[in-house]
Amino acid sequence: MSDHTAWLALAVSGKRHHGSNDGYDDLPSAHYSWDDTVPNSRAVAVGDIIAVWDRTVLLGVSVIEEITTSSATKRLHRCPTCQKSKIGERDSLTPRYKCYDCKATFDTPASRTIQVTTYRSRHDAAWIDLAGALSGDQLRALCLSPKSQLSLRPLNWTAFTHVLAHDTAAVLPERLLNATQDRLAGGHTHATVRVRIGQANFRRALLQSHGPVCTFTGPAPEAVLEAAHLYSYAEHATHDADGGMLLRRDIHRLFDLGQLAINPDTHTIDVGPPASCYDEYERLQSQPLHHPPTPGQAGWLTEHWHTHRAAPSESHSEHKRHVEEEA
The missing domain is CATH 3.10.590 (ph1033 like fold)
Known part of the structure:
Protein backbone atom coordinates (compact mmCIF):
# COMPACT_ATOMS: atom_id res chain seq x y z
CA MET A 1 0.00 0.00 0.00
CA ARG A 78 -9.70 36.38 16.95
CA CYS A 79 -7.63 38.26 19.49
CA PRO A 80 -9.39 41.60 20.09
CA THR A 81 -5.99 43.30 20.41
CA CYS A 82 -4.01 42.10 17.38
CA GLN A 83 -6.80 40.38 15.39
CA LYS A 84 -4.71 37.21 15.00
CA SER A 85 -6.31 33.76 15.29
CA LYS A 86 -3.61 32.03 17.32
CA ILE A 87 -5.54 32.08 20.58
CA GLY A 88 -6.14 29.39 23.17
CA GLU A 89 -8.76 28.72 25.80
CA ARG A 90 -7.35 28.21 29.31
CA ASP A 91 -8.93 25.63 31.60
CA SER A 92 -8.24 27.10 35.02
CA LEU A 93 -6.81 30.61 34.54
CA THR A 94 -8.54 33.91 34.08
CA PRO A 95 -9.02 35.72 31.80
CA ARG A 96 -10.32 32.75 29.82
CA TYR A 97 -8.32 33.27 26.58
CA LYS A 98 -4.71 34.04 25.72
CA CYS A 99 -3.25 35.21 22.42
CA TYR A 100 -0.02 33.41 21.57
CA ASP A 101 1.03 36.18 19.18
CA CYS A 102 0.71 39.37 21.21
CA LYS A 103 0.33 37.60 24.62
CA ALA A 104 -2.87 39.52 25.43
CA THR A 105 -5.41 37.82 27.73
CA PHE A 106 -9.16 38.34 27.50
CA ASP A 107 -12.52 36.78 28.39
CA THR A 108 -14.33 37.49 25.12
CA PRO A 109 -12.65 37.07 21.72
CA ALA A 110 -13.56 39.09 18.65
CA SER A 111 -15.82 36.89 16.49
CA ARG A 112 -17.27 36.79 13.01
CA THR A 113 -19.43 34.27 11.12
CA ILE A 114 -18.54 32.86 7.70
CA GLN A 115 -20.08 30.34 5.30
CA VAL A 116 -18.05 27.13 4.88
CA THR A 168 6.28 -1.81 18.18
CA ALA A 169 4.32 -4.91 19.18
CA ALA A 170 1.28 -3.72 17.22
CA VAL A 171 -0.07 -5.73 14.31
CA LEU A 172 -1.40 -3.89 11.27
CA PRO A 173 -3.55 -6.23 9.12
CA GLU A 174 -2.83 -4.52 5.82
CA ARG A 175 -4.85 -7.16 3.96
CA LEU A 176 -7.93 -5.79 5.71
CA LEU A 177 -7.13 -2.28 4.47
CA ASN A 178 -6.40 -3.62 0.99
CA ALA A 179 -9.71 -5.48 0.90
CA THR A 180 -11.61 -2.31 1.82
CA GLN A 181 -9.79 -0.27 -0.81
CA ASP A 182 -10.50 -2.94 -3.44
CA ARG A 183 -14.20 -2.82 -2.58
CA LEU A 184 -14.24 0.97 -2.85
CA ALA A 185 -12.47 0.79 -6.20
CA GLY A 186 -15.34 -1.40 -7.37
CA GLY A 187 -17.82 1.33 -6.54
CA HIS A 188 -19.43 -0.21 -3.45
CA THR A 189 -18.94 2.75 -1.13
CA HIS A 190 -22.11 2.41 0.96
CA ALA A 191 -22.30 -1.31 1.74
CA THR A 192 -20.67 -1.35 5.14
CA VAL A 193 -22.73 1.58 6.40
CA ARG A 194 -25.98 -0.11 5.42
CA VAL A 195 -25.28 -3.42 7.17
CA ARG A 196 -25.22 -1.70 10.55
CA ILE A 197 -28.93 -0.83 10.37
CA GLY A 198 -30.90 -3.20 12.59
CA GLN A 199 -27.91 -4.34 14.64
CA ALA A 200 -29.98 -4.84 17.82
CA ASN A 201 -32.47 -7.09 16.04
CA PHE A 202 -29.60 -8.99 14.44
CA ARG A 203 -28.07 -9.73 17.86
CA ARG A 204 -31.46 -10.67 19.30
CA ALA A 205 -32.03 -13.19 16.52
CA LEU A 206 -28.64 -14.82 17.14
CA LEU A 207 -29.37 -15.09 20.86
CA GLN A 208 -32.73 -16.71 20.15
CA SER A 209 -31.13 -19.19 17.76
CA HIS A 210 -28.06 -20.18 19.77
CA GLY A 211 -28.55 -18.94 23.32
CA PRO A 212 -25.89 -17.06 25.31
CA VAL A 213 -22.96 -18.95 23.81
CA CYS A 214 -19.76 -17.52 22.33
CA THR A 215 -19.18 -19.51 19.15
CA PHE A 216 -15.44 -19.70 19.87
CA THR A 217 -15.30 -20.19 23.66
CA GLY A 218 -18.68 -21.51 24.81
CA PRO A 219 -21.36 -20.31 27.29
CA ALA A 220 -20.90 -16.73 28.52
CA PRO A 221 -22.95 -13.99 30.19
CA GLU A 222 -25.25 -12.39 27.65
CA ALA A 223 -23.89 -8.96 28.54
CA VAL A 224 -20.45 -9.76 27.09
CA LEU A 225 -21.71 -11.28 23.84
CA GLU A 226 -21.74 -9.23 20.64
CA ALA A 227 -23.20 -9.93 17.22
CA ALA A 228 -20.16 -10.21 14.95
CA HIS A 229 -20.62 -9.74 11.21
CA LEU A 230 -18.68 -12.25 9.18
CA TYR A 231 -19.06 -10.12 6.06
CA SER A 232 -18.07 -6.69 7.41
CA TYR A 233 -15.76 -6.05 4.48
CA ALA A 234 -17.72 -7.75 1.73
CA GLU A 235 -20.15 -6.29 -0.80
CA HIS A 236 -23.28 -6.94 1.19
CA ALA A 237 -26.10 -4.59 2.17
CA THR A 238 -28.35 -6.48 4.62
CA HIS A 239 -28.12 -8.55 7.81
CA ASP A 240 -27.57 -12.01 6.30
CA ALA A 241 -28.97 -14.68 8.63
CA ASP A 242 -25.89 -16.79 7.86
CA GLY A 243 -23.54 -13.82 8.14
CA GLY A 244 -23.14 -13.49 11.88
CA MET A 245 -22.19 -15.26 15.07
CA LEU A 246 -22.16 -14.40 18.76
CA LEU A 247 -18.68 -13.69 20.08
CA ARG A 248 -17.35 -12.56 23.42
CA ARG A 249 -16.16 -8.96 23.23
CA ASP A 250 -12.44 -9.73 23.32
CA ILE A 251 -12.88 -12.59 20.86
CA HIS A 252 -14.89 -10.32 18.55
CA ARG A 253 -12.08 -7.75 18.52
CA LEU A 254 -9.38 -10.35 17.81
CA PHE A 255 -11.56 -11.85 15.07
CA ASP A 256 -11.98 -8.43 13.43
CA LEU A 257 -8.20 -7.96 13.52
CA GLY A 258 -7.63 -11.40 12.04
CA GLN A 259 -5.70 -12.66 15.05
CA LEU A 260 -8.39 -15.31 15.36
CA ALA A 261 -9.72 -16.98 12.23
CA ILE A 262 -11.37 -20.19 11.09
CA ASN A 263 -9.40 -22.60 8.94
CA PRO A 264 -11.66 -23.21 5.93
CA ASP A 265 -10.40 -26.78 5.48
CA THR A 266 -10.99 -28.01 9.06
CA HIS A 267 -13.50 -25.43 10.41
CA THR A 268 -11.33 -25.16 13.52
CA ILE A 269 -9.93 -22.07 15.24
CA ASP A 270 -6.56 -20.74 14.12
CA VAL A 271 -4.76 -18.40 16.52
CA GLY A 272 -2.32 -15.92 15.02
CA PRO A 273 0.14 -13.50 16.61
CA PRO A 274 0.11 -11.64 18.90
CA ALA A 275 -2.91 -13.44 20.41
CA SER A 276 -0.99 -16.72 20.24
CA CYS A 277 1.44 -15.35 22.84
CA TYR A 278 -1.29 -15.55 25.49
CA ASP A 279 -2.27 -18.88 27.03
CA GLU A 280 -5.97 -17.92 27.18
CA TYR A 281 -6.11 -17.66 23.39
CA GLU A 282 -3.40 -20.17 22.49
CA ARG A 283 -5.50 -22.93 24.04
CA LEU A 284 -8.18 -22.23 21.42
CA GLN A 285 -5.84 -23.40 18.67
CA SER A 286 -7.39 -26.18 16.54
CA GLN A 287 -10.55 -26.27 18.68
CA PRO A 288 -13.88 -26.75 16.89
CA LEU A 289 -16.57 -24.09 17.02
CA HIS A 290 -19.37 -24.53 19.56
CA HIS A 291 -21.85 -24.19 16.70
CA PRO A 292 -20.75 -25.86 13.45
CA PRO A 293 -20.90 -23.26 10.65
CA THR A 294 -23.72 -23.39 8.15
CA PRO A 295 -22.71 -23.49 4.46
CA GLY A 296 -23.39 -19.75 4.30
CA GLN A 297 -21.25 -19.02 7.34
CA ALA A 298 -18.47 -21.23 5.99
CA GLY A 299 -18.36 -19.09 2.87
CA TRP A 300 -18.03 -15.86 4.83
CA LEU A 301 -15.42 -17.41 7.15
CA THR A 302 -13.37 -18.44 4.12
CA GLU A 303 -13.46 -14.83 2.86
CA HIS A 304 -12.32 -13.67 6.30
CA TRP A 305 -9.49 -16.23 6.29
CA HIS A 306 -8.15 -15.10 2.91
CA THR A 307 -8.39 -11.44 3.94
CA HIS A 308 -6.34 -11.87 7.11
CA ARG A 309 -3.93 -14.70 6.42
CA ALA A 310 -0.92 -13.75 4.30
CA ALA A 311 -0.48 -17.41 3.37
CA PRO A 312 -3.94 -19.05 3.50
CA SER A 313 -2.57 -22.59 3.24
CA GLU A 314 -0.13 -22.13 6.13
CA SER A 315 -1.38 -23.64 9.37
CA HIS A 316 -0.81 -22.26 12.85
CA SER A 317 1.72 -24.98 13.60
CA GLU A 318 3.63 -24.24 10.39
CA HIS A 319 3.63 -20.53 11.19
CA LYS A 320 4.88 -21.24 14.72
CA ARG A 321 7.64 -23.47 13.37
CA HIS A 322 8.74 -20.73 10.94
CA VAL A 323 8.88 -18.19 13.75
CA GLU A 324 10.97 -20.56 15.89
CA GLU A 325 13.33 -21.24 12.98
CA GLU A 326 13.82 -17.52 12.37
CA ALA A 327 14.53 -17.00 16.08
Whole structure:
Protein backbone atom coordinates (compact mmCIF):
# COMPACT_ATOMS: atom_id res chain seq x y z
CA MET A 1 0.00 0.00 0.00
CA SER A 2 3.00 2.32 -0.27
CA ASP A 3 1.55 4.06 -3.34
CA HIS A 4 -1.62 5.13 -1.54
CA THR A 5 -2.27 8.53 -0.04
CA ALA A 6 -2.31 8.59 3.76
CA TRP A 7 -3.28 11.35 6.18
CA LEU A 8 -2.55 12.00 9.84
CA ALA A 9 -5.74 13.51 11.27
CA LEU A 10 -5.89 15.27 14.62
CA ALA A 11 -8.95 14.33 16.67
CA VAL A 12 -9.99 14.25 20.28
CA SER A 13 -12.85 12.09 21.60
CA GLY A 14 -15.93 14.26 21.86
CA LYS A 15 -15.71 17.71 20.26
CA ARG A 16 -12.35 18.74 18.80
CA HIS A 17 -11.98 22.35 19.91
CA HIS A 18 -9.63 25.16 19.01
CA GLY A 19 -9.47 28.59 20.52
CA SER A 20 -10.02 30.17 17.11
CA ASN A 21 -13.26 28.27 16.35
CA ASP A 22 -16.04 26.27 17.99
CA GLY A 23 -14.60 22.88 17.06
CA TYR A 24 -15.58 19.74 15.16
CA ASP A 25 -17.63 16.73 16.20
CA ASP A 26 -15.40 13.65 15.80
CA LEU A 27 -15.68 9.99 16.72
CA PRO A 28 -12.18 8.73 15.92
CA SER A 29 -13.17 5.11 15.21
CA ALA A 30 -16.05 6.05 12.89
CA HIS A 31 -15.98 9.55 11.41
CA TYR A 32 -13.89 12.69 11.10
CA SER A 33 -15.06 16.23 10.33
CA TRP A 34 -13.39 19.28 8.81
CA ASP A 35 -14.25 22.23 6.54
CA ASP A 36 -12.74 24.24 3.72
CA THR A 37 -10.90 26.58 6.08
CA VAL A 38 -8.61 23.64 6.91
CA PRO A 39 -5.50 23.25 4.70
CA ASN A 40 -5.68 20.07 2.54
CA SER A 41 -9.48 20.04 2.98
CA ARG A 42 -10.14 19.26 -0.70
CA ALA A 43 -7.19 16.90 -1.13
CA VAL A 44 -8.59 14.09 1.08
CA ALA A 45 -10.41 11.45 -0.99
CA VAL A 46 -12.39 8.23 -0.66
CA GLY A 47 -9.95 5.31 -0.54
CA ASP A 48 -7.23 7.29 1.24
CA ILE A 49 -5.73 5.96 4.47
CA ILE A 50 -6.54 7.93 7.61
CA ALA A 51 -4.43 7.61 10.76
CA VAL A 52 -6.07 9.35 13.72
CA TRP A 53 -4.20 10.74 16.73
CA ASP A 54 -4.96 12.98 19.71
CA ARG A 55 -1.67 14.96 19.80
CA THR A 56 -0.26 12.49 22.33
CA VAL A 57 -0.60 9.02 20.78
CA LEU A 58 -1.91 7.17 17.74
CA LEU A 59 -5.55 6.09 18.11
CA GLY A 60 -6.04 3.93 15.03
CA VAL A 61 -5.94 3.54 11.26
CA SER A 62 -8.59 2.98 8.61
CA VAL A 63 -9.65 3.59 5.02
CA ILE A 64 -12.01 6.45 4.16
CA GLU A 65 -15.16 4.84 2.74
CA GLU A 66 -17.26 7.88 2.17
CA ILE A 67 -17.02 11.68 2.37
CA THR A 68 -20.22 13.69 2.68
CA THR A 69 -20.20 17.41 1.99
CA SER A 70 -22.57 20.13 3.10
CA SER A 71 -22.58 23.83 3.90
CA ALA A 72 -22.77 25.54 7.26
CA THR A 73 -21.95 28.72 9.09
CA LYS A 74 -18.86 28.85 11.27
CA ARG A 75 -17.81 31.29 13.95
CA LEU A 76 -14.19 32.35 13.85
CA HIS A 77 -12.56 33.91 16.90
CA ARG A 78 -9.70 36.38 16.95
CA CYS A 79 -7.63 38.26 19.49
CA PRO A 80 -9.39 41.60 20.09
CA THR A 81 -5.99 43.30 20.41
CA CYS A 82 -4.01 42.10 17.38
CA GLN A 83 -6.80 40.38 15.39
CA LYS A 84 -4.71 37.21 15.00
CA SER A 85 -6.31 33.76 15.29
CA LYS A 86 -3.61 32.03 17.32
CA ILE A 87 -5.54 32.08 20.58
CA GLY A 88 -6.14 29.39 23.17
CA GLU A 89 -8.76 28.72 25.80
CA ARG A 90 -7.35 28.21 29.31
CA ASP A 91 -8.93 25.63 31.60
CA SER A 92 -8.24 27.10 35.02
CA LEU A 93 -6.81 30.61 34.54
CA THR A 94 -8.54 33.91 34.08
CA PRO A 95 -9.02 35.72 31.80
CA ARG A 96 -10.32 32.75 29.82
CA TYR A 97 -8.32 33.27 26.58
CA LYS A 98 -4.71 34.04 25.72
CA CYS A 99 -3.25 35.21 22.42
CA TYR A 100 -0.02 33.41 21.57
CA ASP A 101 1.03 36.18 19.18
CA CYS A 102 0.71 39.37 21.21
CA LYS A 103 0.33 37.60 24.62
CA ALA A 104 -2.87 39.52 25.43
CA THR A 105 -5.41 37.82 27.73
CA PHE A 106 -9.16 38.34 27.50
CA ASP A 107 -12.52 36.78 28.39
CA THR A 108 -14.33 37.49 25.12
CA PRO A 109 -12.65 37.07 21.72
CA ALA A 110 -13.56 39.09 18.65
CA SER A 111 -15.82 36.89 16.49
CA ARG A 112 -17.27 36.79 13.01
CA THR A 113 -19.43 34.27 11.12
CA ILE A 114 -18.54 32.86 7.70
CA GLN A 115 -20.08 30.34 5.30
CA VAL A 116 -18.05 27.13 4.88
CA THR A 117 -18.19 23.83 3.03
CA THR A 118 -18.11 20.97 5.51
CA TYR A 119 -16.69 17.49 5.03
CA ARG A 120 -17.33 14.35 7.07
CA SER A 121 -15.59 11.05 6.49
CA ARG A 122 -16.91 7.59 7.29
CA HIS A 123 -14.17 5.07 8.07
CA ASP A 124 -15.61 2.66 10.65
CA ALA A 125 -15.64 -0.51 8.50
CA ALA A 126 -11.89 -1.09 8.40
CA TRP A 127 -11.02 0.66 11.68
CA ILE A 128 -7.97 -0.86 13.36
CA ASP A 129 -7.53 0.14 16.99
CA LEU A 130 -3.85 0.96 17.56
CA ALA A 131 -4.27 3.14 20.64
CA GLY A 132 -0.86 4.07 22.04
CA ALA A 133 1.17 2.11 19.52
CA LEU A 134 3.06 5.25 18.43
CA SER A 135 3.71 8.46 20.33
CA GLY A 136 2.94 11.94 19.14
CA ASP A 137 6.63 12.63 18.52
CA GLN A 138 6.94 9.48 16.41
CA LEU A 139 3.88 10.42 14.36
CA ARG A 140 5.13 13.95 13.72
CA ALA A 141 8.43 12.52 12.46
CA LEU A 142 6.55 10.21 10.07
CA CYS A 143 4.73 13.04 8.31
CA LEU A 144 5.99 14.27 4.93
CA SER A 145 6.51 17.62 6.66
CA PRO A 146 7.58 16.71 10.22
CA LYS A 147 7.28 20.32 11.46
CA SER A 148 3.74 20.75 10.17
CA GLN A 149 1.09 22.02 12.59
CA LEU A 150 -1.88 21.18 10.36
CA SER A 151 -4.87 19.15 11.56
CA LEU A 152 -4.74 17.16 8.30
CA ARG A 153 -1.20 16.45 7.23
CA PRO A 154 0.22 14.00 4.63
CA LEU A 155 1.68 10.87 6.24
CA ASN A 156 4.59 8.83 4.89
CA TRP A 157 2.73 5.51 4.77
CA THR A 158 5.79 3.40 3.90
CA ALA A 159 7.74 4.79 6.84
CA PHE A 160 4.69 4.50 9.11
CA THR A 161 4.16 0.79 8.41
CA HIS A 162 7.89 0.09 8.73
CA VAL A 163 8.10 1.70 12.18
CA LEU A 164 4.90 0.02 13.32
CA ALA A 165 6.18 -3.41 12.24
CA HIS A 166 9.74 -3.14 13.51
CA ASP A 167 9.60 -0.86 16.54
CA THR A 168 6.28 -1.81 18.18
CA ALA A 169 4.32 -4.91 19.18
CA ALA A 170 1.28 -3.72 17.22
CA VAL A 171 -0.07 -5.73 14.31
CA LEU A 172 -1.40 -3.89 11.27
CA PRO A 173 -3.55 -6.23 9.12
CA GLU A 174 -2.83 -4.52 5.82
CA ARG A 175 -4.85 -7.16 3.96
CA LEU A 176 -7.93 -5.79 5.71
CA LEU A 177 -7.13 -2.28 4.47
CA ASN A 178 -6.40 -3.62 0.99
CA ALA A 179 -9.71 -5.48 0.90
CA THR A 180 -11.61 -2.31 1.82
CA GLN A 181 -9.79 -0.27 -0.81
CA ASP A 182 -10.50 -2.94 -3.44
CA ARG A 183 -14.20 -2.82 -2.58
CA LEU A 184 -14.24 0.97 -2.85
CA ALA A 185 -12.47 0.79 -6.20
CA GLY A 186 -15.34 -1.40 -7.37
CA GLY A 187 -17.82 1.33 -6.54
CA HIS A 188 -19.43 -0.21 -3.45
CA THR A 189 -18.94 2.75 -1.13
CA HIS A 190 -22.11 2.41 0.96
CA ALA A 191 -22.30 -1.31 1.74
CA THR A 192 -20.67 -1.35 5.14
CA VAL A 193 -22.73 1.58 6.40
CA ARG A 194 -25.98 -0.11 5.42
CA VAL A 195 -25.28 -3.42 7.17
CA ARG A 196 -25.22 -1.70 10.55
CA ILE A 197 -28.93 -0.83 10.37
CA GLY A 198 -30.90 -3.20 12.59
CA GLN A 199 -27.91 -4.34 14.64
CA ALA A 200 -29.98 -4.84 17.82
CA ASN A 201 -32.47 -7.09 16.04
CA PHE A 202 -29.60 -8.99 14.44
CA ARG A 203 -28.07 -9.73 17.86
CA ARG A 204 -31.46 -10.67 19.30
CA ALA A 205 -32.03 -13.19 16.52
CA LEU A 206 -28.64 -14.82 17.14
CA LEU A 207 -29.37 -15.09 20.86
CA GLN A 208 -32.73 -16.71 20.15
CA SER A 209 -31.13 -19.19 17.76
CA HIS A 210 -28.06 -20.18 19.77
CA GLY A 211 -28.55 -18.94 23.32
CA PRO A 212 -25.89 -17.06 25.31
CA VAL A 213 -22.96 -18.95 23.81
CA CYS A 214 -19.76 -17.52 22.33
CA THR A 215 -19.18 -19.51 19.15
CA PHE A 216 -15.44 -19.70 19.87
CA THR A 217 -15.30 -20.19 23.66
CA GLY A 218 -18.68 -21.51 24.81
CA PRO A 219 -21.36 -20.31 27.29
CA ALA A 220 -20.90 -16.73 28.52
CA PRO A 221 -22.95 -13.99 30.19
CA GLU A 222 -25.25 -12.39 27.65
CA ALA A 223 -23.89 -8.96 28.54
CA VAL A 224 -20.45 -9.76 27.09
CA LEU A 225 -21.71 -11.28 23.84
CA GLU A 226 -21.74 -9.23 20.64
CA ALA A 227 -23.20 -9.93 17.22
CA ALA A 228 -20.16 -10.21 14.95
CA HIS A 229 -20.62 -9.74 11.21
CA LEU A 230 -18.68 -12.25 9.18
CA TYR A 231 -19.06 -10.12 6.06
CA SER A 232 -18.07 -6.69 7.41
CA TYR A 233 -15.76 -6.05 4.48
CA ALA A 234 -17.72 -7.75 1.73
CA GLU A 235 -20.15 -6.29 -0.80
CA HIS A 236 -23.28 -6.94 1.19
CA ALA A 237 -26.10 -4.59 2.17
CA THR A 238 -28.35 -6.48 4.62
CA HIS A 239 -28.12 -8.55 7.81
CA ASP A 240 -27.57 -12.01 6.30
CA ALA A 241 -28.97 -14.68 8.63
CA ASP A 242 -25.89 -16.79 7.86
CA GLY A 243 -23.54 -13.82 8.14
CA GLY A 244 -23.14 -13.49 11.88
CA MET A 245 -22.19 -15.26 15.07
CA LEU A 246 -22.16 -14.40 18.76
CA LEU A 247 -18.68 -13.69 20.08
CA ARG A 248 -17.35 -12.56 23.42
CA ARG A 249 -16.16 -8.96 23.23
CA ASP A 250 -12.44 -9.73 23.32
CA ILE A 251 -12.88 -12.59 20.86
CA HIS A 252 -14.89 -10.32 18.55
CA ARG A 253 -12.08 -7.75 18.52
CA LEU A 254 -9.38 -10.35 17.81
CA PHE A 255 -11.56 -11.85 15.07
CA ASP A 256 -11.98 -8.43 13.43
CA LEU A 257 -8.20 -7.96 13.52
CA GLY A 258 -7.63 -11.40 12.04
CA GLN A 259 -5.70 -12.66 15.05
CA LEU A 260 -8.39 -15.31 15.36
CA ALA A 261 -9.72 -16.98 12.23
CA ILE A 262 -11.37 -20.19 11.09
CA ASN A 263 -9.40 -22.60 8.94
CA PRO A 264 -11.66 -23.21 5.93
CA ASP A 265 -10.40 -26.78 5.48
CA THR A 266 -10.99 -28.01 9.06
CA HIS A 267 -13.50 -25.43 10.41
CA THR A 268 -11.33 -25.16 13.52
CA ILE A 269 -9.93 -22.07 15.24
CA ASP A 270 -6.56 -20.74 14.12
CA VAL A 271 -4.76 -18.40 16.52
CA GLY A 272 -2.32 -15.92 15.02
CA PRO A 273 0.14 -13.50 16.61
CA PRO A 274 0.11 -11.64 18.90
CA ALA A 275 -2.91 -13.44 20.41
CA SER A 276 -0.99 -16.72 20.24
CA CYS A 277 1.44 -15.35 22.84
CA TYR A 278 -1.29 -15.55 25.49
CA ASP A 279 -2.27 -18.88 27.03
CA GLU A 280 -5.97 -17.92 27.18
CA TYR A 281 -6.11 -17.66 23.39
CA GLU A 282 -3.40 -20.17 22.49
CA ARG A 283 -5.50 -22.93 24.04
CA LEU A 284 -8.18 -22.23 21.42
CA GLN A 285 -5.84 -23.40 18.67
CA SER A 286 -7.39 -26.18 16.54
CA GLN A 287 -10.55 -26.27 18.68
CA PRO A 288 -13.88 -26.75 16.89
CA LEU A 289 -16.57 -24.09 17.02
CA HIS A 290 -19.37 -24.53 19.56
CA HIS A 291 -21.85 -24.19 16.70
CA PRO A 292 -20.75 -25.86 13.45
CA PRO A 293 -20.90 -23.26 10.65
CA THR A 294 -23.72 -23.39 8.15
CA PRO A 295 -22.71 -23.49 4.46
CA GLY A 296 -23.39 -19.75 4.30
CA GLN A 297 -21.25 -19.02 7.34
CA ALA A 298 -18.47 -21.23 5.99
CA GLY A 299 -18.36 -19.09 2.87
CA TRP A 300 -18.03 -15.86 4.83
CA LEU A 301 -15.42 -17.41 7.15
CA THR A 302 -13.37 -18.44 4.12
CA GLU A 303 -13.46 -14.83 2.86
CA HIS A 304 -12.32 -13.67 6.30
CA TRP A 305 -9.49 -16.23 6.29
CA HIS A 306 -8.15 -15.10 2.91
CA THR A 307 -8.39 -11.44 3.94
CA HIS A 308 -6.34 -11.87 7.11
CA ARG A 309 -3.93 -14.70 6.42
CA ALA A 310 -0.92 -13.75 4.30
CA ALA A 311 -0.48 -17.41 3.37
CA PRO A 312 -3.94 -19.05 3.50
CA SER A 313 -2.57 -22.59 3.24
CA GLU A 314 -0.13 -22.13 6.13
CA SER A 315 -1.38 -23.64 9.37
CA HIS A 316 -0.81 -22.26 12.85
CA SER A 317 1.72 -24.98 13.60
CA GLU A 318 3.63 -24.24 10.39
CA HIS A 319 3.63 -20.53 11.19
CA LYS A 320 4.88 -21.24 14.72
CA ARG A 321 7.64 -23.47 13.37
CA HIS A 322 8.74 -20.73 10.94
CA VAL A 323 8.88 -18.19 13.75
CA GLU A 324 10.97 -20.56 15.89
CA GLU A 325 13.33 -21.24 12.98
CA GLU A 326 13.82 -17.52 12.37
CA ALA A 327 14.53 -17.00 16.08
